[in-house]
Amino acid sequence: GAGVSQSPSNKVTEKGKDVELRCDPISGHTALYWYRQRLGQGLEFLIYFQGNSAPDKSGLPSDRFSAERTGESVSTLTIQRTQQEDSAVYLCASSLMGAPGYTFGSGTRLTVV
């Protein structure tokens, strides 16, 4: 596609439920990143994919968070047993080797009530 697409754009869930957030990167982009941005805060790195493998998952805050990527394309970020502190905008970005800069999606706004 023309840009990085994330779905859903908004998600409200009850505390304790599991959620899945989806990212469709730009076609052909081999690198994919997930970031989190809490209200009024800066961006926090979560995980980086190169192809389908994740050489850097150092930013995942707990074992409730996991992510996978298949077909060197779509990625899903799963949060199990959601907590109120998980409320944030989750941003996905992709990049192509040799091209400057990442392209970010518009994010998924997650609200845990």
Add this chain to the structure above:
Amino acid sequence: DAKTTQPPSMDCAEGRAANLPCNHSTISGNEYVYWYRQIHSQGPQYIIHGLKNNETNEMASLIITEDRKSSTLILPHATLRDTAVYYCIVLDAGGTSYGKLTFGQGTILTVHP
């Protein structure tokens, strides 16, 4: 990654040049300087990057001091749509965009009519 220091906020009159400074005194020889901005409720947008030479594109100019310890992003004719948070980031990725971005607090630029 080297850390950056930016003023928390700046104002600029519409039509005037906006000059956003960034200090990165511990930058190493293979680290690039990247600039992104984030307009309210959107994902970050890549602006420009450089290693040691000044760079210009359709969005902005980047001036890097000879010792590489600081840089300035210049928006030559600021418009109201340039109101955003501007992030200066150093990245050891050989300019290929691999590697995670570490976002600081950035500079909130407000462009006034």
